Amino acid sequence: MTLTRDKPMRNRFWSALIIGCAALALTACETAPKAPEPKVEAPPPAPPIPEPVAPVDPRAQKEALLTEALNVYAEGQFDEAIAKLTPLADAPDLPLTSQIKARKFMAFSHCAAGRPRPCRQQFELALEQDPTFQLTEAEKGHPVWGREFINARNAARNKRTRKTS
Template identity: 40%
Template sequence: MKTLRNILLLAWLGMLAACAAGPGKMFESKANQSLSAGIENYNEGRYPEAVKGLQSALDQGLGVSDQVKAHKYLAFAHCVSGKERLCRDEFKKALEINPNLELEPAEAGHPIWGPAFRAAKAKKPDAKK
């Protein structure tokens, strides 16, 4: 009986800890957790960690819109790290998934990845201009 009580207590503590992580985190897929961590690392300026997390998310399997988001953030991370070819390649991958992808106005005006995105989009024959 004491063992069962300990197991239930541990299960309850685990659920409590998962809830403390935030709404929805308890049921979020491993791929989506990696995507969130990758974006957070990007926003904190930890670009190598962001690239690792974002690529991991893609490898683990994301939904279509999240794949586009991961490739977009990979492009951003590569651009700010001076890896312009990798930046363009990631934008191309995002555009292959969603040929109508557009950057947000603030993103499109960025001096590094704005031109890289426009160049990748111009090379897509089925992209709308």
């Protein structure tokens, strides 16, 4: 009797084993990978609308350059100051007072760099542009450019006197 009893048990064992293997095989099977979905890129953002640009005021631009040049002078960089002041001395976009100021600081720069002749020449050019041009009392008292200004002013007066004679 043991034989008949063993047989159904053996069949159950094999059945369970087959079902377990099948279940294992089915769960272990990997499905075919899906094709990657195409990436949808957002369109690039529209370029920003540029701010309206105010027209450049040439006079304000030149005045800013004059301020920059005077700062360079104040730092003691006289040759660089002369280079920045030179185009401003005759700039038609600048008022005469600013042109004269550029010449005056060119003269100061030349004097400070030990070049009295170009210093005096800048004063002469300033006096040609504006015969009423004067230094302040403090500037007139400077031992170098005060003397050069007086020489330039006297030369300008002599030149005007010769023209009227």
